[in-house]
Amino acid sequence: MAPDFAVHYLSSPLGVGLLLAILGLPTLFLRVVAWRSFQRLGLRLVAQGYCAVIAAMFVVSVLVVLTGGGSMEEAGYMFVLSLIFVLPFASFVVMPLSVCLARVGAATVTLMAGAGVVSALALGALKAAYPSNEWGRTHRLEAFVDTALSVGVMATIVFCAFALGARMPLWRFPPRVPEASETA
Incomplete structure (x- = not known):
């Protein structure tokens, strides 16, 4: 079974290292390239956002599988x-967008949830515009709705989990305090 191989590989030390590299390398790159923007959110809050995303995926996986009559082993897969x-x-996508929004003082849970909805609509539009099979070519609206709903729920969960984990405010971001070098 294909998932068995992926689960075995990703559960090994090399697989865990790969997953950590997927998180760490873009974060390090953004921290070096856009350090002023990154400072506004901070490494600790970004790490908390990542942890919240992982926890949310665990909860979603358990809920989806158990409500469908599956087992905890299937939920782990x-x-x-x-x-x-x-x-x-x-x-x-989520971390760079949140850093950019934090720079302009707009990183809120509401905007991050909106970004999840917008990304779902964009992916649904791409699926309708470029269908991958005959059914998609003849049922473009259904392909759009199916993709937007399935991807939209997960994207919105990821955006909101990151925002809540990074302790972004619900509506308003605190005003930016200029540094001493900016006022002189």
Whole structure:
């Protein structure tokens, strides 16, 4: 079974190192390249955001599998397999967007949830515009709705979990205090 191999590989020390590299390398790159923007959010809050995303994926995996009549072993498979998609999304899309929003003082849970909805609509539109099979070519609206709903729920969960883990405010971001070098 294909998931068995992926779960075994990702559970090994090399697989865990790969998952940590997926999180760490983009974070380090953004911290070096855009250090002023990154300072506004901070490494500790970014790490908390990542931890919240992983915890949310675990809860979602358990709820989805157990409500479908599955076992905890199947939930573990689903959790590990969801990390393959969620961690790159969190490190290459969610974290850079949150750092950019923090720089302009707009990093809130509300805007991050909105970003999840917008990304779901964009992916649904891409699926409708470029279908991968005959059914998608003849049922573009259904392909859009199916993709937007399935991806939208997960994307919004990832965006909101990161925002809550990074302790972003619900509505307003505190005003930015200028540094001494900026006022002189």
